[in-house]
Amino acid sequence: MVSASYDKTTRQWDLQTGKEIEEARHVCEQEMRTMALSRDGRWVVTSSTVAPDIKVEELEARDVETRIVKTFEGHFNWIRCIDVSADGTLLVGGSWDDGVLIWSMETGKLVAGPFRVRATNRSPHPPSIGVVRFSQDSKKFAISSDTGRRLEVWDVQTQKLDVRVGEIGGGTVINTPIFWTTKDKSIVAVFDFNDKKEPDLDSDGFRGPPPWEDLNTIYEFDALTLEIVGAPFEGHTHPIFGLALSFDCSLIASASKHTIKLWAFESRQLLASFDDRVDCLIFSPSSHQLAYTKWGDTNIYIYDLPPDILSSVWPAQDAQPKVCIPLHVLSIC
Template sequence: MSSPAEPSSSVERTSHPPIKVFKGHTRFIESIAYFPDGRHIASGSWDKTIRIWNVETEQQDGECLEHESEVKAIAIAPDGGKIAGRVVNGLIVWDVERRKRVRRIKIDGDFEHGVSALIVTFSPDGRCIATASSVSTSIQLWDVDTGSPVREIEHHVDTVWCVSFSPDGTRIAAGSSGGSFRVLDVSTGGAVVGPTQGHADVVESLVYSPDSRLLVTASNDRSIRAWDAATGREVGRPMLLPRSAILRIAISADGKRIASTSPDKTVRLWNMETRLQVGDAFACGAPDRIQSVEFSPNGLFVISGGSRDVYLWDTAAVLDSGLSVTPTSIGTRSNLVT
């Protein structure tokens, strides 16, 4: 296996194609997510559908979940029983087993041609859904069972481009268009940390580490940075790309690796300890950018959505020996599940 290397400045140097490709969408895939069982993934597209895929067969599982407008973001409940799709001026919640729409929530304030980012995520206990958009400075919390608003949390610092719940669900972090982030108390809406100004451009994505100690942010300024989640102080050196912005990031369940996507149509893995890119990037020859990214629950695979396809890669193609996983501790690759 390869050892950690500085980021490549050339897309041509990439050498790791996907091991599976899921085809069926007719327009750009904005958002993807893994189900907790590791056997299924979901993708949301501008073709106004959410599709659920069987990882082993690469086939669509059941009918499309159809929407009235482009699906800009999706989220899967922690128990895998519901899936939420964010559309302009709305949130639609589906029962996964029955493939039935159970709720549509109207959200005011989006603009059909002016919104760049629509955001949706479930709370860790699955009881609330958080929504936000890049044309608003607030975060809305909704009750999953009733669809009623729980509270609106005012971010106050530029418009919101990304949010992430802490693993215990007591905090929610928000990244802004101005390059800052803030940590807010879910129960009161009050600021706990920040605003912390650490990036020179939009914070496109942010995630908590599994142990809640770190917040990891990514930006158009071509950097990924880690922060002490309790104080907002930067921890260690940033992870840098020489020529490409960073669109989305995900963190592995053990907290040792970051996956990132970029407009150069690649997915990269990063070593959280060394803060260096691990080996060469993943590439798939997509005609458009690769947007979203997520690790499988067992950390052995990475999925990403871009153009009209969903791609799956085996992390063993690039992992350095110091971060290798063993079948006895985290599962096997033979069936692509946890």
């Protein structure tokens, strides 16, 4: 497992012993912004600030075994999210000012972009990019705004927008992960369809905090039309900051203010609910464990899913779940 932290380090862990592989630790000179892991586990890609006063970023890919470092060209402002294509050939990054950019993993050169995320007629301001994710066939990528109110799908080759849903607007910044399902049929995301309104003035003339309850629902969107597929996942009462889809697309886990919920993906059945203050989470490749971090805690926790939950999803005669979702990285604040 690979983890990243605001302490400027990326670390690798032996899951059998629970200990860090210390010789693999990498220390960035400046604050790390984000990290991604290639699907084959070979490359750890990091974005860090190299000139804080002018907000210049540096993108690097480090080979897990050889420690060879590749640098990606260009000047860009605050890469907030990155992803490596499933075939390992492309790196995509969402910048604060420069839209979405795509680089060659082999040469480090910019090969596509910038893809400009446009505002609609209802707002003159373009959305801030919160999450970007390649499709499994590496031909498309999806963008989610940082407030979970806009979702877009773009074509890599034509560099054109295929489809979008949602409007621009204020709200809680969540940057919750998004996922493509098997054969890129659909996209799973936390989404907010409600218009944000200014809170009413209280008796003293002050406005209350903005509403938080609108980012508590997970939707499945058809990848071609972005129309909603099936029933949403409902049950959280606070914004969902952590989201994970199992590698075989059978289970989905979500983390809100004080709660983790575990669902059967196809049936939408709630399988379990746990009280814990979780920040981010990810399934193991076998889908039998959850790794997660907690708010204000520097530890990584491994949770073994109960046998009754596993047996309810996979009958005893079934083999090990087939991997269909790429590996992800656990970031620790």
